[in-house]
Amino acid sequence: MELDYQRFRDSFSKAGLNLWRLAPLLIGTALLIALITTAISKEAYSTIFTNNLFLDSFIGAFIGSVSVGNPLFSYIIGGEMVDNGIGLIAVTAFIIAWSTVGIIQFPAESMILGKRFALIRNILGFAFAIISAIFIVIIINILGVLV
């Protein structure tokens, strides 16, 4: 297969431009994470997340659904959430819902692909974020026991 140098260069500059555009968002998000992590004590999170399998995954999925941005941010925020003692189930639901449910893109999705499709897809996405999070944590626990 022959390498198309022009297209290769274009691919790099497109990727570079995408990352460059993300830079202010990344700096802003990192500053916010730093502020929230420093200002809010780890104990305060336990008032929101109660280690209830369904409630925690629901809250995690809800926050993920209304959050906007590149999934990259969900990994950073999710990682910091785990470091702050928030349960893996809530973080997992949060990360999955962040990328599978699109409240902000809903108008465009429903206009281009149909309202019924967009609605069903997003509702299923939300439900699947909760179900997947529960499955994932159960599997991780089983693997942990086996290891």
Next chain:
Amino acid sequence: MKKNRSIYFMLIVILIYVVLFFINKNLIINSLKFFMSLIIKIVPLFLLILVLMALLNYFMHRERIERLFVSRKGIRRWAIIVIAGILSSGPVFMWFPLLRNLRKKGVEYGYLACFMYGRSALKIPLLPMFIAYFDIAYIVVMMTVMIIMAVVQGLIINILFRKFTE
């Protein structure tokens, strides 16, 4: 427009820092220390992310994805669509026009949903960042469950839409 909004967001957060500095100096100093440790952790990963994004941009263009949607039948078709979703890059709304074209060509809604879910299941260029924060075992389990869910969601949507059109 998009770029400006990002800058405004960053400026608002900086403004919050400036205001809080006069209220609680220690909080801001500790936050900035935390911010620096966070930046040192994530910035080097961006070089790797850039290379992976560029490679995907080069190899997985729209025409190739469109061909993959109609090239196989049965389980192979689902598998190829999930993989196409995983390998596709850029924001999801960028793919809406292509998905609409596929729909007009008779591709069922479930396959479109499967592609969109597959996109979310695994972002290869972002893997270095994911690995920096989570265990490999957790990531592998999460990706596997999400790939299965992509197909399950596609199947459910196909069944629902077939019932709607009956």
